[in-house]
Amino acid sequence: MTEKRKYSRKYCKYCEQKIEFIDYKDTKLLKHSLSERYKIMPRRLTGNCKKHQEMVESAIKRARHTALIPYIIDTNNIVSNPFELL
Numbered sequence: 823m824t825e826k827r828k829y830s831r832k833y834c835k836y837c838e839q840k841i842e843f844i845d846y847k848d849t850k851l852l853k854h855s856l857s858e859r860y861k862i863m864p865r866r867l868t869g870n871c872k873k874h875q876e877m878v879e880s881a882i883k884r885a886r887h888t889a890l891i892p893y894i895i896d897t898n899n900i901v902s903n904p905f906e907l908l
Contacts, residue, residue: 831869832868832869833869834869834870834871834874835854835869835870836870836871836874836877836878837871837874841874843877844874844877844878844881845881846880846881846882846884846885846888846890847885847890849885849890849891852878852881852882852885852891853891854868855868855870855878855882856882856891859895860891860892860893860894860895862878862879862882
């Protein structure tokens with residue numbers, strides 16, 4: 823029988839900082855929950871609790887709608903940080 827892998831428990835960084843509301847205009851806070859292709863990362867990778875993950879998802883979707891965060895990344899012209907272009 824194979825041994826079960828033991829990973830360290832990930833804690834919600836928003837709970838540790840006691841953040842009550844995640845604003846869509848704070849792109850520095852949101853980009854920690856985005857992958858390198860600017861997809862929303864799941865809870866199992868970020869360690870967020872359910873409440874804060876739902877707030878992060880809605881904030882990212884609002885930021886995309888207001889053009890603060892790109893929807894897709896052009897794979898031909900990859901930019902290291904698209905937030906610097908704004």
